[in-house]
Amino acid sequence: MPGSRKLTVRVEALARVEGEGALHLRVHNGQVRELRLEIYEPPRFFEAFLRGRRLEEAPDITARICGICPVAYQMSACNALESLLGLSVRGPLRDLRLLLYYGEWIESHALHMFLLHLPDFLGYESALHMARDHPEWVQKGLQIKKAGNALLARIGGREVHPINVRVGGFYSVPSRRALLEHQEDLARARDLMIEALRWMAGLEFPEFEEDYEFVALSHPEEYAILEGQVRFSHGRLAPVSAFEEIIEEIHVPYSNALHAVIRGRGSYMVGPLARFNLNFSQLSPLAQEVAASIGLMPPVRNPFRSLLVRGIEVIHACEEAMRLIDRYEPPDRPFEPFEVQAGTGFGASEAPRGLLYHRYRINAEGLIEEARIIPPTSQNQRRIEDDLRKLVPQLLSLPRDALTWRCEQAIRNYDPCISCATHFLRLELVEE
Amino acid sequence: MARRRKPKLAVWKFASCDGCQLTLLDCEDELLTLADELEIAYFLEASRAVVRGPYDLSLVEGSISTPEQVEQIREIRRQSRFLVTIGACATAGGIQALRNFADVRDFLEQVYARPEYIRTLEKSLPASAYVPVDFELRGCPIGKGPLLELISAFLNGRRPQIPNYSVCVECKRHGTVCVMVAQGTPCLGPITQAGCGALCPAYRRGCYGCFGPMETPNPHSLGNWLLARGMAAPDLVRLLRTFNAYAPAFKEAGERYAGIAEADRSG
Numbered sequence: 001m002p003g004s005r006k007l008t009v010r011v012e013a014l015a016r017v018e019g020e021g022a023l024h025l026r027v028h029n030g031q032v033r034e035l036r037l038e039i040y041e042p043p044r045f046f047e048a049f050l051r052g053r054r055l056e057e058a059p060d061i062t063a064r065i066c067g068i069c070p071v072a073y074q075m076s077a078c079n080a081l082e083s084l085l086g087l088s089v090r091g092p093l094r095d096l097r098l099l100l101y102y103g104e105w106i107e108s109h110a111l112h113m114f115l116l117h118l119p120d121f122l123g124y125e126s127a128l129h130m131a132r133d134h135p136e137w138v139q140k141g142l143q144i145k146k147a148g149n150a151l152l153a154r155i156g157g158r159e160v161h162p163i164n165v166r167v168g169g170f171y172s173v174p175s176r177r178a179l180l181e182h183q184e185d186l187a188r189a190r191d192l193m194i195e196a197l198r199w200m201a202g203l204e205f206p207e208f209e210e211d212y213e214f215v216a217l218s219h220p221e222e223y224a225i226l227e228g229q230v231r232f233s234h235g236r237l238a239p240v241s242a243f244e245e246i247i248e249e250i251h252v253p254y255s256n257a258l259h260a261v262i263r264g265r266g267s268y269m270v271g272p273l274a275r276f277n278l279n280f281s282q283l284s285p286l287a288q289e290v291a292a293s294i295g296l297m298p299p300v301r302n303p304f305r306s307l308l309v310r311g312i313e314v315i316h317a318c319e320e321a322m323r324l325i326d327r328y329e330p331p332d333r334p335f336e337p338f339e340v341q342a343g344t345g346f347g348a349s350e351a352p353r354g355l356l357y358h359r360y361r362i363n364a365e366g367l368i369e370e371a372r373i374i375p376p377t378s379q380n381q382r383r384i385e386d387d388l389r390k391l392v393p394q395l396l397s398l399p400r401d402a403l404t405w406r407c408e409q410a411i412r413n414y415d416p417c418i419s420c421a422t423h424f425l426r427l428e429l430v431e432e
Numbered sequence: 433m434a435r436r437r438k439p440k441l442a443v444w445k446f447a448s449c450d451g452c453q454l455t456l457l458d459c460e461d462e463l464l465t466l467a468d469e470l471e472i473a474y475f476l477e478a479s480r481a482v483v484r485g486p487y488d489l490s491l492v493e494g495s496i497s498t499p500e501q502v503e504q505i506r507e508i509r510r511q512s513r514f515l516v517t518i519g520a521c522a523t524a525g526g527i528q529a530l531r532n533f534a535d536v537r538d539f540l541e542q543v544y545a546r547p548e549y550i551r552t553l554e555k556s557l558p559a560s561a562y563v564p565v566d567f568e569l570r571g572c573p574i575g576k577g578p579l580l581e582l583i584s585a586f587l588n589g590r591r592p593q594i595p596n597y598s599v600c601v602e603c604k605r606h607g608t609v610c611v612m613v614a615q616g617t618p619c620l621g622p623i624t625q626a627g628c629g630a631l632c633p634a635y636r637r638g639c640y641g642c643f644g645p646m647e648t649p650n651p652h653s654l655g656n657w658l659l660a661r662g663m664a665a666p667d668l669v670r671l672l673r674t675f676n677a678y679a680p681a682f683k684e685a686g687e688r689y690a691g692i693a694e695a696d697r698s699g
Contacts, residue, residue, distance in 0.1 A: 020445065042447045042497045043552060048539035049530040053670060060640065064527045064675065067451020067573060115457060115478060126479030128467045138464065146460040157631045159458050160451040160573040161642070164635045171637040408480065
């Protein structure tokens with residue numbers, strides 16, 4: 001009987017996540033007694049040193065929270081600040097923001113799917129190990145990733161920490177011709193992803209489902225990425241400004257990242273599954289068609305299938321990016337000017353990993369007096385623990401190594417970015 | 433002929449955003465070739481397989497900001513033949529070194545409800561504050577080109593060709609119009625090390641110094657020039673205090689102008 005066996009497992013490092021954390025697990029008589037996702041990522045105090053900075057500096061400073069999704073930080077910061085300044089960024093400037101963001105989605109999702117998550121499904125330690133047997137899939141994944149990065153670098157100046165974003169728009173805007181150069185690579189990335197999904201759909205996905213509360217932005221006209229209201233699968237649509245009334249952040253002793261829960265309801269999930277389930281009908285027709293053809297219809301409640309959902313979002317992102325490039329004419333000016341005013345601004349956007357919330361209080365001189373940032377991984381943290389609490393008892397008949405690996409895979413379902421949440425991921429399992 | 437043993441590469445992370453190590457994974461065209469030339473022995477962001485040290489080349493990302501990290505960087509130094517710090521955090525303490533100008537306990541209380549749960553050092557410092565470093569790659573983030581040049585130089589046993597001149601030189605080479613002269617936009621280009629390809633001026637914004645100070649910069653000359661053209665001292669201090677705020681030349685200049693700002697305020 002599995003529960004009666006005496007076993008102690010200690011794995012020093014959980015890999016293929018962005019950042020440093022650890023999982024501590026103690027199992028007794030087949031029951032999970034202790035389970036803690038421990039985040040050791042040293043605190044960097046962004047919210048503290050934003051105080052006294054100019055509001056114009058927020059996009060560049062907050063980008064440094066995460067090298068994987070800097071655009072998400074830049075966009076959430078701009079949203080929050082522009083809402084308080086009464087600034088509306090529309091037309092081609094908005095399209096350019098979407099294009100920049102789609103570039104990041106394609107890059108980040110392809111990175112996670114092919115280099116970080118897929119090796120788990122095929123039993124490889126890394127994509128580089130996987131490349132010895134399946135070089136074509138690694139190369140195709142890298143090609144998709146490159147198409148996203150190229151678009152991001154074209155508009156943003158570079159892939160990591162783009163330099164071209166400012167409150168109100170951009171410092172300079174690309175020519176139509178420059179953007180048209182990306183059409184072919186985006187079409188190829190889309191086709192490669194369709195091919196990859198048809199193959200990935202046949203992989204073995206662990207049987208696991210939960211009745212999650214999904215939370216994602218929702219927008220009347222598009223599959224929300226840049227802006228929207230907050231949709232809760234078990235609650236009402238809410239404006240972004242009400243977010244902190246609905247969720248609360250809790251500080252637990254074993255983590256340098258705050259845990260977010262919905263007041264009175266508990267853990268919830270943000271990210272690709274939440275978006276797909278809440279906003280499916282707004283995906284591009286082809287993305288919906290491919291999803292249906294591989295049997296992926298909402299609600300998807302198996303977090304392991306997030307691998308496929310990310311692929312669907314990449315197809316959507318490629319298609320939308322091509323459509324926006326097709327209609328692009330450069331705007332008259334690269335940004336909307338503004339007058340500084342005091343007040344509080346709320347903003348959110350959909351980072352590849354999920355909803356990213358910013359709030360700033362600005363004084364009459366345009367200086368930041370208070371900043372609050374709630375990244376997707378700190379929102380998913382409690383949910384990851386809840387998944388593991390349910391999953392581990394199902395795995396106790398597995399050999400120790402397989403059990404550990406499956407736990408790691410379950411954590412990677414969330415593409416956790418621990419740099420964002422506040423990094424050293426060590427997995428420690430004690431079975432008694 | 434028997435092939436020589438592949439050199440062992442390790443990639444380490446301290447307090448950082450992951451962006452510099454991601455730059456390695458962003459080498460989409462070169463990644464698989466790199467994996468042929470080097471044994472990726474430790475790179476947690478990419479692989480769960482861990483090969484024990486010693487390592488031939490260690491790339492270190494992030495600043496040293498907790499007591500445990502001090503011990504860890506010393507151990508990594510013991511295990512590494514060449515230790516190269518990558519990025520502004522590892523070479524200068526990073527944006528999180530802004531805490532070095534304040535009381536870290538105030539910062540803790542601003543961010544965390546239960547500050548007693550957090551272990552941190554007073555200062556966020558570069559690896560070189562604790563161990564000898566063989567080479568530094570600058571940038572927030574580092575560039576792909578310089579990273580590939582560094583690895584290629586290492587594999588061929590030569591010194592990497594990394595510029596130590598200013599961003600201004602890159603602008604002139606590219607024929608980029610000077611943003612300070614043409615637009616009156618404050619720019620740190622004259623005192624910042626090249627390596628980014630003079631990106632910001634090419635996008636019509638001023639350089640914000642993410643590659644840190646060039647060799648023998650003259651920040652006082654630039655600072656006085658900016659003040660004389662109407663920049664407020666506190667804004668000059670903010671410009672100097674971002675991602676390389678604790679790099680010595682920027683730190684000293686920042687302190688000088690903070691003093692001037694303070695005197696203006698009280699006088």
